[in-house]
Amino acid sequence: WANLGIAxxxxxxxxxxxxxxxxxxxxxxxxxxxxxxxxxLFVALEEPARAVESYERAxxxxxxxxxxxxxxxxxxxxxxxxxxxxxxxxQAVELRFENAIIIRRRIDAIVDADxxxxxxxxxxxxxxxxxxxxxxxxxxxxxxxxxxxLCSDCGHPMDRHSPGSL
Numbered sequence: 001w002a003n004l005g006i007a008x009x010x011x012x013x014x015x016x017x018x019x020x021x022x023x024x025x026x027x028x029x030x031x032x033x034x035x036x037x038x039x040x041l042f043v044a045l046e047e048p049a050r051a052v053e054s055y056e057r058a059x060x061x062x063x064x065x066x067x068x069x070x071x072x073x074x075x076x077x078x079x080x081x082x083x084x085x086x087x088x089x090x091q092a093v094e095l096r097f098e099n100a101i102i103i104r105r106r107i108d109a110i111v112d113a114d115x116x117x118x119x120x121x122x123x124x125x126x127x128x129x130x131x132x133x134x135x136x137x138x139x140x141x142x143x144x145x146x147x148x149x150l151c152s153d154c155g156h157p158m159d160r161h162s163p164g165s166l
Contacts, residue, residue, distance in 0.1 A: 002033055005041075009044070014044070030061050032061045032062045035054045036071065038054040039054035039058065043074075051071075066092045067099075069088045069091040069092035073086070077106075077110045080114065
């Protein structure tokens with residue numbers, strides 16, 4: 001059912017796509033890929049709240065699923081939850097998400113387009129990437145005083161530092 005749902009989405013039949021993914025989840029409620037597929041569908045339908053729910057459920061079921069963390073990061077940024085988006089992207093990078101750099105660039109574009117965004121509001125500060133010399137964005141982790149750092153140009157995860165050590 002999940003694969004059939006993907007095929008329907010690719011053909012533009014979003015109603016059938018949703019029905020198929022829901023059918024897959026009715027048969028197997030813990031099917032992580034179907035939750036991810038639903039999230040992707042809801043992003044395409046511009047229903048970010050439903051997308052967040054689907055991706056969060058996928059992460060609950062499999063916290064090591066890098067794609068779920070990466071996709072959740074993007075939809076959180078689309079919803080202007082930048083701190084949470086950065087945290088999810090950091091987790092995706094730590095889990096070696098192969099599309100992290102694409103998500104990083106899309107989040108940067110969303111933030112750049114947000115005229116009301118002020119990085120001081122969430123405690124961000126800039127560094128240079130030790131790998132490519134590019135822009136690195138740091139953000140406070142939710143559960144600690146440490147900061148997770150990613151390069152927006154190459155996606156390189158950097159060592160974690162406490163705010164006072166940089």
